[in-house]
Amino acid sequence: MKIVAKKKLWKYLFWLGPFFLMAGLTARLISPYWSPISLAFLITGIAVIGIGIILQSQNNQWLGSRSTQAGTNALVATLAVLVILGLINFLGVRYHYRADLTETQLFTLAPQSQELLHNLTQPVKVWIFDVNQNPQDRDLLENYRRQNSKFQFEYVDPDARPGLAKKFGYKDYGEVYLEYQDKRQLVQIVNQENERLSEVRLTNRLQQITTANAAKVYFLQGHGEHPLTAAESGMSQAIQGLTDKNFTTSPLNLAEAAKVPDDAAAVVVAGPKEGLFEGEVQALEQYLNRGGDLLLMIDPGTDPKLENLLKQWGVTLDSRLAVDVSGQGAKQGPAVPIITDYGQHPITKEFGNNISFYRLARPLQINPVAGVQSTPLLRTKPYPNSWAESDLQSEKLEFNADKDLKGPLTLGVALERKLPAPSTTQPNPTPSPLPSPTTQGQAAPKASPSPTPTTNNQATPTATPSPTPTTAATLNNQQGEKTATESRLVVIGNSDFATDGLFQQQLNGDVFLNSVTWVSKQEDQQPLSIRPKEAKNRRLNITATQANLLTLSSLLLLPLIGLVSAFLIWWRRR
Amino acid sequence: MGIVLSNIIAIYRRELQSYFVSPLAYVIAGIFWFISGLFLVMILLGPGGILPTITALDLQGQQLGVPVPPIDVPYEFVRAFLDRMGWLLLFVLPILSMGLYAEERKRGTLELLATSPVTNWAVAVGKLLGVLTFFITMVVPLLALEAFVIQQSNPPMAPTMLLFGHLGLILLAAAILSLGMFISSLTDSTILSAVFTFAVILLLLFVDLLAKTVPGPIGEALSYISLLKHFNTFIEGIFDTSALLLFLSYIFLGIFLTSQSIDALRFQRQ
Numbered sequence: 044m045k046i047v048a049k050k051k052l053w054k055y056l057f058w059l060g061p062f063f064l065m066a067g068l069t070a071r072l073i074s075p076y077w078s079p080i081s082l083a084f085l086i087t088g089i090a091v092i093g094i095g096i097i098l099q100s101q102n103n104q105w106l107g108s109r110s111t112q113a114g115t116n117a118l119v120a121t122l123a124v125l126v127i128l129g130l131i132n133f134l135g136v137r138y139h140y141r142a143d144l145t146e147t148q149l150f151t152l153a154p155q156s157q158e159l160l161h162n163l164t165q166p167v168k169v170w171i172f173d174v175n176q177n178p179q180d181r182d183l184l185e186n187y188r189r190q191n192s193k194f195q196f197e198y199v200d201p202d203a204r205p206g207l208a209k210k211f212g213y214k215d216y217g218e219v220y221l222e223y224q225d226k227r228q229l230v231q232i233v234n235q236e237n238e239r240l241s242e243v244r245l246t247n248r249l250q251q252i253t254t255a256n257a258a259k260v261y262f263l264q265g266h267g268e269h270p271l272t273a274a275e276s277g278m279s280q281a282i283q284g285l286t287d288k289n290f291t292t293s294p295l296n297l298a299e300a301a302k303v304p305d306d307a308a309a310v311v312v313a314g315p316k317e318g319l320f321e322g323e324v325q326a327l328e329q330y331l332n333r334g335g336d337l338l339l340m341i342d343p344g345t346d347p348k349l350e351n352l353l354k355q356w357g358v359t360l361d362s363r364l365a366v367d368v369s370g371q372g373a374k375q376g377p378a379v380p381i382i383t384d385y386g387q388h389p390i391t392k393e394f395g396n397n398i399s400f401y402r403l404a405r406p407l408q409i410n411p412v413a414g415v416q417s418t419p420l421l422r423t424k425p426y427p428n429s430w431a432e433s434d435l436q437s438e439k440l441e442f443n444a445d446k447d448l449k450g451p452l453t454l455g456v457a458l459e460r461k462l463p464a465p466s467t468t469q470p471n472p473t474p475s476p477l478p479s480p481t482t483q484g485q486a487a488p489k490a491s492p493s494p495t496p497t498t499n500n501q502a503t504p505t506a507t508p509s510p511t512p513t514t515a516a517t518l519n520n521q522q523g524e525k526t527a528t529e530s531r532l533v534v535i536g537n538s539d540f541a542t543d544g545l546f547q548q549q550l551n552g553d554v555f556l557n558s559v560t561w562v563s564k565q566e567d568q569q570p571l572s573i574r575p576k577e578a579k580n581r582r583l584n585i586t587a588t589q590a591n592l593l594t595l596s597s598l599l600l601l602p603l604i605g606l607v608s609a610f611l612i613w614w615r616r617r
Numbered sequence: 618m619g620i621v622l623s624n625i626i627a628i629y630r631r632e633l634q635s636y637f638v639s640p641l642a643y644v645i646a647g648i649f650w651f652i653s654g655l656f657l658v659m660i661l662l663g664p665g666g667i668l669p670t671i672t673a674l675d676l677q678g679q680q681l682g683v684p685v686p687p688i689d690v691p692y693e694f695v696r697a698f699l700d701r702m703g704w705l706l707l708f709v710l711p712i713l714s715m716g717l718y719a720e721e722r723k724r725g726t727l728e729l730l731a732t733s734p735v736t737n738w739a740v741a742v743g744k745l746l747g748v749l750t751f752f753i754t755m756v757v758p759l760l761a762l763e764a765f766v767i768q769q770s771n772p773p774m775a776p777t778m779l780l781f782g783h784l785g786l787i788l789l790a791a792a793i794l795s796l797g798m799f800i801s802s803l804t805d806s807t808i809l810s811a812v813f814t815f816a817v818i819l820l821l822l823f824v825d826l827l828a829k830t831v832p833g834p835i836g837e838a839l840s841y842i843s844l845l846k847h848f849n850t851f852i853e854g855i856f857d858t859s860a861l862l863l864f865l866s867y868i869f870l871g872i873f874l875t876s877q878s879i880d881a882l883r884f885q886r887q
Binding site: 072117120121124125128131132135136139140141142143144145146147149150176178198544548549577578579580581582583584585589590593594596597598601602603604605606608609610612613616 | 638639640641642643644645646647648649650651653654655657658661662667668671675683684686687688689690691692694758759762765766769770771772774775777778781827829830831841849853854855856857858859862863866869870873874877878880881
């Protein structure tokens with residue numbers, strides 16, 4: 044009797060097995076590593092359970108009985124099914140088909156990102172220093188990884204792996220880094236409240252880190268231009284956008300430096316309020332003549348003293364104000380032209396008829412000039428929806444045929460001009476006997492015999508010894524290898540659209556970024572901007588009656604149907 | 618094959634009949650409709666609901682003259698509602714599945730089923746189809762309410778997302794019911810069966826959270842078996858064959874385990 048009791052007591056000891064097992068697993072879950080303690084618990088647990096099973100089976104010989112055999116069969120079959128299901132699912136994850144049924148393809152990567160990932164040959168890894176994993180971020184990263192297995196990502200608890208965090212220069216939770224070969228770069232800082240991982244940033248950083256050449260863009264300062272920092276009417280968001288696209292930006296004061304620095308990929312003149320000095324204009328002209336590129340954003344009511352420079356390109360700044368009375372639907376005043384009509388140009392080719400808008404804009408007049416290829420970019424709606432208003436004092440906006448100009452107006456134009464060949468490097472230096480054909484068909488070239496670039500020589504471009512007609516197609520073909528043989532200019536009659544706050548709205552930022560990208564001849568290295576994924580704009584128009592109906596039927600009618608029929612059935616059965 | 622099919626249909630009919638004459642089933646349906654109706658109204662019209670929020674946002678945008686970023690309101694509504702429904706299933710489905718076999722055990726009819734010429738898995742499939750049909754009947758009125766809401770959207774919305782999301786809901790329900798059926802076959806106590814099912818589903822829903830603490834392939838595998846994660850891809854509107862495969866695996870596993878457990882029972886009694 045005593046022995047039996049003892050044996051029974053021993054039996055209970057084996058219940059410690061599962062306890063030890065759980066303790067070990069819990070310890071492992073809490074700490075990020077297998078610590079000796081958790082391992083010891085685990086091993087003890089398994090050992091106790093094993094001994095228990097062996098002793099138990101010796102006691103009552105259940106191993107031999109029929110039900111045990113059946114049970115073993117069942118166990119083996121179950122394990123086999125589990126393994127098979129596991130393998131099927133493993134294969135299913137490897138080779139799967141995925142379709143995005145949302146209308147705007149919310150969960151599909153932009154074509155630019157996909158192409159970039161497909162061309163990835165070296166492993167790239169994204170490190171996220173955060174303990175919280177946002178499901179949206181994870182989905183995005185998994186989307187990236189699905190495109191190419193060379194793309195990897197990992198969430199890291201910076202406190203648990205301080206060495207790694209230090210290697211990346213980690214400062215705060217939520218920092219996302221990109222690692223490629225031996226390069227490491229901060230992508231952005233995510234936080235749980237409002238800052239999600241952005242495909243735009245990630246793809247652009249990826250592009251940057253895998254190509255690695257930063258073009259430098261100078262912003263002219265000193266005449267009341269928009270500040271580059273986050274100030275009132277500052278351009279910090281535009282600067283950030285450029286930085287994300289692998290540009291470096293710096294201010295440029297031409298009154299101090301006599302010429303535009305040689306490393307400039309482009310110069311941006313954003314909304315000068317005062318006129319430029321003659322020397323500054325000359326510096327810009329010289330810069331353009333040696334293959335430089337310029338983005339001019341000139342607001343109405345200002346005189347930047349750039350007429351001479353612009354005349355060479357056939358652009359005249361109109362002093363009137365562009366008026367658009369069709370914008371009522373978007374709750375915009377008449378002084379805010381809304382553009383949905385874009386020219387066929389690399390800058391605007393992906394815009395479709397999406398919206399960009401320009402608060403107080405001046406129209407541009409474009410006259411064809413020999414050797415200059417011009418493409419209007421931003422066109423307002425035709426008259427009577429828009430016109431150029433000359434009388435800004437009067438309260439009433441109306442079209443006066445004698446003073447005002449009928450729409451459609453051009454608010455932005457992209458121009459490119461072939462440069463005279465640098466004397467030695469040009470492969471085909473014989474000047475063509477004919478003036479080169481011009482795009483606009485206007486054949487009034489004053490053939491200048493001098494092929495050397497001079498500062499104020501209007502006719503220089505006409506003597507371009509280019510044997511080919513300047514068409515857009517050939518230009519596009521040539522820009523890859525001979526970037527320095529042409530200069531580019533984009534003129535926009537407004538600078539407000541690129542300032543903080545407005546930059547992020549609609550296509551405004553894209554107009555600016557794409558313009559800078561094109562002007563600086565970076566579009567073959569840079570993807571033109573990626574539109575962040577946006578849902579289709581849709582509202583529910585539910586009237587009060589409908590709402591009441593809905594509330595009644597869902598809170599009262601349906602439950603009542605269920606309960607009443609339950610009661611009826613119960614009653615009948617009784 | 619024809620015999621098996623007709624067996625399945627026979628079991629299915631028997632199960633369905635038992636649901637539609639049982640007052641308890643109607644009580645469950647009524648409560649389910651009330652709770653999900655409450656969710657629907659709260660999500661859409663409640664104080665922090667979608668419609669008041671969007672109206673306030675639009676008004677704010679108008680006052681400041683800033684365009685509001687595009688929001689697909691009906692899509693957000695369907696997603697939010699289906700998300701809550703996914704949680705509601707956690708509480709409702711164990712109640713539906715608890716009696717599937719436990720009730721038979723208690724009444725002593727399980728021996729009849731286990732020793733009948735109908736194969737165990739055919740019984741399991743029939744029972745699962747029966748309870749799933751009952752669940753679908755519970756969901757259809759809600760689908761009609763949602764469709765009524767979607768009808769009012771401007772510009773109009775195609776019903777693809779709505780139907781696809783509900784397909785996900787039904788697949789999720791089938792997976793949970795299948796596991797619940799297995800658990801029900803293990804015990805003769807309905808309460809115990811419901812509680813265990815609840816615990817197992819809770820574990821399967823939360824395994825995703827657990828997986829995040831475990832790095833490497835084990836963590837990935839753990840996060841893969843999470844039901845909620847795959848349900849989310851469905852209600853977001855992404856068709857992924859691996860999600861479908863996982864749901865089907867769960868359903869198959871439940872049926873297989875049930876038939877195994879009834880098989881084992883047959884030998885135990887001998």
